[in-house]
Amino acid sequence: MQRIHFNEVVTRDGFQNEAAFIPTDAKVALIDALSQCGYAKIEVTSFTSPKAIPMLRDAEAVMGRIQRVPGVEYTVLVPNQRGAERALEARADELNLVMSTSETHNLANLRMPREQSFAGLAAVIDQVAGSVPVNVSLSTCFGCPMEGEVAQDEVLRWADRFASRGVRGLTVCDTTGMAHPVQVERLCRALRERFDGVQLTLHFHNTRGMGLANVLAAARVGIDRFDGSLGGLGGCPYAPGASGNISSEDALHMLQAMGHETGIDLDRVLAAARALPQIVGHDVPGQLAKAGRITDLHPAPATVARLREALA
Amino acid sequence: MQRIHFNEVVTRDGFQNEAAFIPTDAKVALIDALSQCGYAKIEVTSFTSPKAIPMLRDAEAVMGRIQRVPGVEYTVLVPNQRGAERALEARADELNLVMSTSETHNLANLRMPREQSFAGLAAVIDQVAGSVPVNVSLSTCFGCPMEGEVAQDEVLRWADRFASRGVRGLTVCDTTGMAHPVQVERLCRALRERFDGVQLTLHFHNTRGMGLANVLAAARVGIDRFDGSLGGLGGCPYAPGASGNISSEDALHMLQAMGHETGIDLDRVLAAARALPQIVGHDVPGQLAKAGRITDLHPAPATVARLREALA
Numbered sequence: 001m002q003r004i005h006f007n008e009v010v011t012r013d014g015f016q017n018e019a020a021f022i023p024t025d026a027k028v029a030l031i032d033a034l035s036q037c038g039y040a041k042i043e044v045t046s047f048t049s050p051k052a053i054p055m056l057r058d059a060e061a062v063m064g065r066i067q068r069v070p071g072v073e074y075t076v077l078v079p080n081q082r083g084a085e086r087a088l089e090a091r092a093d094e095l096n097l098v099m100s101t102s103e104t105h106n107l108a109n110l111r112m113p114r115e116q117s118f119a120g121l122a123a124v125i126d127q128v129a130g131s132v133p134v135n136v137s138l139s140t141c142f143g144c145p146m147e148g149e150v151a152q153d154e155v156l157r158w159a160d161r162f163a164s165r166g167v168r169g170l171t172v173c174d175t176t177g178m179a180h181p182v183q184v185e186r187l188c189r190a191l192r193e194r195f196d197g198v199q200l201t202l203h204f205h206n207t208r209g210m211g212l213a214n215v216l217a218a219a220r221v222g223i224d225r226f227d228g229s230l231g232g233l234g235g236c237p238y239a240p241g242a243s244g245n246i247s248s249e250d251a252l253h254m255l256q257a258m259g260h261e262t263g264i265d266l267d268r269v270l271a272a273a274r275a276l277p278q279i280v281g282h283d284v285p286g287q288l289a290k291a292g293r294i295t296d297l298h299p300a301p302a303t304v305a306r307l308r309e310a311l312a
Numbered sequence: 313m314q315r316i317h318f319n320e321v322v323t324r325d326g327f328q329n330e331a332a333f334i335p336t337d338a339k340v341a342l343i344d345a346l347s348q349c350g351y352a353k354i355e356v357t358s359f360t361s362p363k364a365i366p367m368l369r370d371a372e373a374v375m376g377r378i379q380r381v382p383g384v385e386y387t388v389l390v391p392n393q394r395g396a397e398r399a400l401e402a403r404a405d406e407l408n409l410v411m412s413t414s415e416t417h418n419l420a421n422l423r424m425p426r427e428q429s430f431a432g433l434a435a436v437i438d439q440v441a442g443s444v445p446v447n448v449s450l451s452t453c454f455g456c457p458m459e460g461e462v463a464q465d466e467v468l469r470w471a472d473r474f475a476s477r478g479v480r481g482l483t484v485c486d487t488t489g490m491a492h493p494v495q496v497e498r499l500c501r502a503l504r505e506r507f508d509g510v511q512l513t514l515h516f517h518n519t520r521g522m523g524l525a526n527v528l529a530a531a532r533v534g535i536d537r538f539d540g541s542l543g544g545l546g547g548c549p550y551a552p553g554a555s556g557n558i559s560s561e562d563a564l565h566m567l568q569a570m571g572h573e574t575g576i577d578l579d580r581v582l583a584a585a586r587a588l589p590q591i592v593g594h595d596v597p598g599q600l601a602k603a604g605r606i607t608d609l610h611p612a613p614a615t616v617a618r619l620r621e622a623l624a
Contacts, residue, residue, distance in 0.1 A: 104616060107619050107620065108615065108616050111619060146611065146612045148607070148609050177603065177606075178606040181570055182569075182571060207603045208599050208606065209524055209566070209598070210562075212521055213524040213527070213528045215525070216493050216529065242603035243603075247521060250520060250522075253520060254492055254520075254521070257495075258492055258494040286521075287519065287520050287554055294455060294492070297457060297458060297460050299458065300419070300458045301420050303419075303423065304416060304420050304458075307423060308419065311425060
């Protein structure tokens with residue numbers, strides 16, 4: 001079983017979808033707790049315009065106040081060159097750039113055509129070359145909620161354009177939970193064949209309940225890096241009421257049960273997951289915090305002892 | 313991709329875990345709707361003592377009033393010879409017998425040792441021989457919430473004892489959602505090797521989010537029969553707040569997306585799933601009814617049209 005590297009995205013991707021502002025103190029405390037868990041990367045925040053994403057308007061403060069733990073990479077989302085400057089000033093370990101493989105989704109989400117996004121991100125890559133590694137997150141790789149199917153060749157084409165620019169990693173995102181296992185296997189195989197030297201990360205949502213099945217499918221064809229969001233926080237504006245990102249604790253629990261080395265202290269992750277509803281003010285979709293691990297046993301009811309006695 | 317046969321257990325396994333009595337009319341109407349969906353089997357009810365399971369005290373009335381559709385097997389749970397008599401009188405197409413592979417779970421759930429359960433069920437098998445096919449559901453095959461691990465050999469031993477008695481089918485149940493994909497593959501392979509002529513059905517719960525991953529794992533080693541519960545109804549007294557059975561609509565949606573022929577009209581299943589919260593009086597865990605199918609597209613926001621115009 002291959003070693004799995006797991007990234008936590010709750011304070012960026014998860015919180016970004018929350019309605020009520022989460023205080024800086026709570027963000028810092030959560031990230032400090034997550035830093036003790038053994039994650040490969042923590043996506044701390046986003047250096048976007050505070051007007052565009054008010055939830056993450058405290059990006060500098062959060063980056064300045066977290067206690068960094070050696071071995072964990074603190075990555076940040078960066079939309080443009082101004083964001084990259086801010087991220088470098090804040091000593092981010094990695095910049096995570098983002099664009100969609102679907103034209104309509106890119107127009108809806110980033111308000112520009114994909115070619116314009118690519119040019120902007122290419123400029124960022126050139127700008128930071130040699131200072132910090134760059135990851136590019138490609139949205140809607142398994143389908144666009146407005147366009148529908150996104151051809152695998154289209155995904156590979158954008159991946160190739162960024163790989164040619166020397167990015168360290170590519171994150172292949174199922175932005176609205178449209179992936180199914182057969183599609184995941186097919187795309188992951190193609191990615192692994194073509195981008196041997198590139199860190200490949202898979203980012204799944206559980207919108208239609210297939211999140212962990214897709215993790216399984218990807219791991220079975222050799223993918224060893226995954227994003228997850230504590231508690232399954234996140235979500236999708238096109239599926240109100242549905243789950244968001246895969247829950248980190250649920251995914252890690254499955255991977256560990258299967259025998260994968262993850263480097264994760266699941267007890268600490270679970271403790272953080274159990275504290276999450278209080279931070280966000282509502283129940284979260286993750287199941288493990290409610291159900292407990294498969295190794296958490298329960299006492300037999302008193303009737304069993306009485307029966308055993310009667311039978312002895 | 314192999315043809316998948318899917319069984320619906322919501323009106324028995326699902327409803328049995330509901331607190332408030334569901335009127336006979338509502339049960340009959342739901343089963344009649346499910347009969348139009350293309351399920352292989354519908355587990356209608358249980359011929360248990362009305363005192364033990366008040367929810368299913370109307371077993372005869374439900375069986376008498378449903379409109380049977382040719383091609384669908386109407387199966388019922390039967391705990392003992394008295395239940396078998398009632399089931400035969402009600403013209404059940406199949407008797408589903410049940411015991412646990414874990415001694416503690418059997419004592420807790422059926423209030424007798426496994427050997428006593430086996431003797432009782434063997435008597436039922438002899439009693440109905442030649443009249444209707446018999447299926448045996450083995451509980452806790454992937455772990456017992458009180459004992460922990462259930463050895464694979466123990467599961468195979470009980471399966472073998474029933475197979476030797478000439479039962480048509482065996483349902484291998486992950487009663488409290490303790491299975492993980494590696495374990496599923498291992499046990500399913502062993503079962504398929506040993507019980508070639510027996511209908512093998514896998515019954516998963518989604519207690520820890522792994523339900524559809526386990527379906528995937530089982531399907532990948534050739535299992536072609538699954539139980540599911542509409543809306544993911546069901547549940548586990550040892551994990552309050554956690555999900556219950558795998559959701560039929562979520563599982564079927566995944567299997568169809570992967571290219572499996574299921575014989576199921578998913579639109580009808582979804583319509584039934586969307587009506588379910590009103591029947592049970594609360595939200596249900598199934599995701600697809602909220603999120604829609606992966607092929608259900610959404611209109612792009614108005615900003616996209618304006619952007620396209622400006623760019624033209």
